Amino acid sequence: MSALDAKLAAALSSREQRQIRRRLPDPTSSSDSSSLIDFSSNDYLSFSSSPMLRDRFLSVLSEAPDILGSGGSRLLVNGQAHNQLEVRLAHFFGSPTALLFNSGFDANAGFFACIPQQEDVVVYDEYIHASVHDGVRASRAKNAQFSFSHNCIISLRKLLLRLIDERPSLVDGTCSLFLAVESLYSMDGTFAPLAEIVELFDRYFPRGNAHLVVDEAHATGIYGPQGRGRVAQLGLEDKVLARLHTFGKALAATGAVLLTNVLIRDYLLNYARPLIYTTSLSNANIIAASCSFDMLENGVAHNVTNHHRL
Numbered sequence: 001m002s003a004l005d006a007k008l009a010a011a012l013s014s015r016e017q018r019q020i021r022r023r024l025p026d027p028t029s030s031s032d033s034s035s036l037i038d039f040s041s042n043d044y045l046s047f048s049s050s051p052m053l054r055d056r057f058l059s060v061l062s063e064a065p066d067i068l069g070s071g072g073s074r075l076l077v078n079g080q081a082h083n084q085l086e087v088r089l090a091h092f093f094g095s096p097t098a099l100l101f102n103s104g105f106d107a108n109a110g111f112f113a114c115i116p117q118q119e120d121v122v123v124y125d126e127y128i129h130a131s132v133h134d135g136v137r138a139s140r141a142k143n144a145q146f147s148f149s150h151n152c153i154i155s156l157r158k159l160l161l162r163l164i165d166e167r168p169s170l171v172d173g174t175c176s177l178f179l180a181v182e183s184l185y186s187m188d189g190t191f192a193p194l195a196e197i198v199e200l201f202d203r204y205f206p207r208g209n210a211h212l213v214v215d216e217a218h219a220t221g222i223y224g225p226q227g228r229g230r231v232a233q234l235g236l237e238d239k240v241l242a243r244l245h246t247f248g249k250a251l252a253a254t255g256a257v258l259l260t261n262v263l264i265r266d267y268l269l270n271y272a273r274p275l276i277y278t279t280s281l282s283n284a285n286i287i288a289a290s291c292s293f294d295m296l297e298n299g300v301a302h303n304v305t306n307h308h309r310l
């Protein structure tokens with residue numbers, strides 16, 4: 001066994017002993033939909049097996065001018081379908097602009113790696129998704145990354161007051177604070193106290209240099225009017241710097257959209273490496289996501305969620 005093999009095997013064996021070794025599930029169990037009830041996937045609206053969505057997708061696909069591939073990075077080939085979906089989603093979610101990413105992971109990793117600047121501070125809920133951690137770790141806000149207890153407004157308030165006390169630049173507004181939360185945490189089914197966070201910001205950061213970033217991955221399609229998420233449900237669109245909606249969970253597609261302002265979008269197009277150095281979503285993928293948004297807009301998703309709540 002080579003030295004590398006020995007080290008990798010030892011790490012895996014350690015995970016095995018701690019009962020945290022990861023393995024791919026049996027692929028046959030996920031396709032046997034007739035005999036099993038799905039309590040584990042993120043296909044919250046059962047869109048992946050919806051005959052209505054499937055028919056719509058196949059029909060749009062058969063009429064579309066381009067369906068295969070995308071030809072390269074968005075910066076090289078900016079397909080009409082991609083562009084149209086962004087315009088549509090900005091309007092649907094009530095945001096100045098929208099920017100597609102290949103996944104929610106890429107969007108979080110890209111945003112947090114490049115938007116916080118050298119003197120800035122990043123605060124996040126202790127349960128925040130791994131993609132935010134990866135982004136923050138790569139960011140220039142090297143020694144200014146802090147977590148607070150899950151959904152605990154008291155813990156957050158304490159942390160913010162401490163940071164304000166220690167950093168005059170947060171008080172005079174010359175540096176910024178970014179706060180990353182998920183609107184709905186999937187592990188425990190808990191909602192972030194978004195309205196209370198906004199109140200804290202208004203109270204302690206009157207210069208407007210505290211920015212809320214909300215990951216709506218698990219709320220997309222389920223909460224808010226037409227499934228537009230918790231931020232929309234609470235009417236906080238103008239209080240949030242960026243919102244992330246992913247297509248891979250309730251929408252049964254792949255990809256994600258980041259809703260934000262014109263300047264941040266432009267900056268991401270110039271600096272977000274997971275966006276710049278990758279082939280964009282295929283046209284078929286864009287069509288699939290688009291068809292799922294049709295289901296949100298035409299009320300089908302709403303009927304499904306209401307039925308489940310009965």
Ligand SMILES: Cc1ncc(COP(=O)(O)O)c(C=O)c1O
Nearest residue numbers: 103104105129182215217246248
């Ligand atoms: C809260 C949250 N954010 C982001 C992601 C990543 O999204 P995607 O699956 O589109 O990469 C996930 C998915 O695991 C998630 O649960």
